[in-house]
Amino acid sequence: MTLLYRQVLFEAMAVSGLTKRNRIGSLIQFEHSRFVNEDVLKIATKALNAAGLAGLLLLNACAGQSTGQATSWYASHDGVAPRADRTYVCHGFGCTYKTPVNISSRDLRRLKRILAAGSRSAEAERKAIANAVAWNEKRVAPQVGSANDVGGLDLHNAGVRGQMDCIDEATNTASLLLVAEKHGYLKYHSVSGPVARGFFLDGRYPHATATVKEKKTGEVFAIDSWPKANGEKPVVEDLNRWMAG
Secondary structure: OOHHHHHHHHHHHHHHOOOHHHHHHHHHHHHOOOOOOOOHHHHHHHHHHHOOOHHHHHOOOOHHHOOOEOOHHHHHOOOOOOEOOEEEEEEOOOOOEEEEEEOOHHHHHHHHHHHHOOOOOHHHHHHHHHHHHHHHHHHHHHHHOOOOOOOOOOHHHOOOOOOOOHHHHHHHHHHHHHHHHHOOOOOOEEEEEEEEEOOOOOOOOOEEEEEEEEOOOOOEEEEEOOOOOOOOOOEEEEHHHHHHO
């Protein structure tokens, strides 16, 4: 199995919520199977069947549609939930590395100011959230080594410290938003759980994003920093549109 195929499968299993140990075990089982020369779609399907994970083929209809508590995301994706004064920044793909980064009083004041700029409406707050995510990525970059994190699909960077896949990005964005929520900085939104889309069977590469829910309407929005390079504003859009992307 080529390195690319290994990483594609590893990413698919990460989006589905398998722990790193189970992902590695599944790949080892599949390494010795007879399917190594089939295309990516067949490889993904048969790898999951070989690991006894056929039910995960329903990811797009089940886990991908869930917008439950954000904190439940961490246990199933090798992450560490944030504290009021610290986040654990995931990088290296699939939260391979977790770097603790403290949030000082000065940082909190800056975060509060950024989000307060969106106090006029829910739409304005979503724009402020995008600004906060971009600011935070720049803030943590020196400690994490993520200043040169590449946006979008970059499988060749798997395992590289400071580089982030969608699992890392969704986790880190959710962590920042949970800190903001804990300190009362969000007026119009609550933090909902990250969601996933795509699982090869629908022709799309697996992908995940952090989300927020507008309190008044219940509408959920994707806060997707993965397509962008470090320090750039994330994609913010209605979750239904994001799911169809």
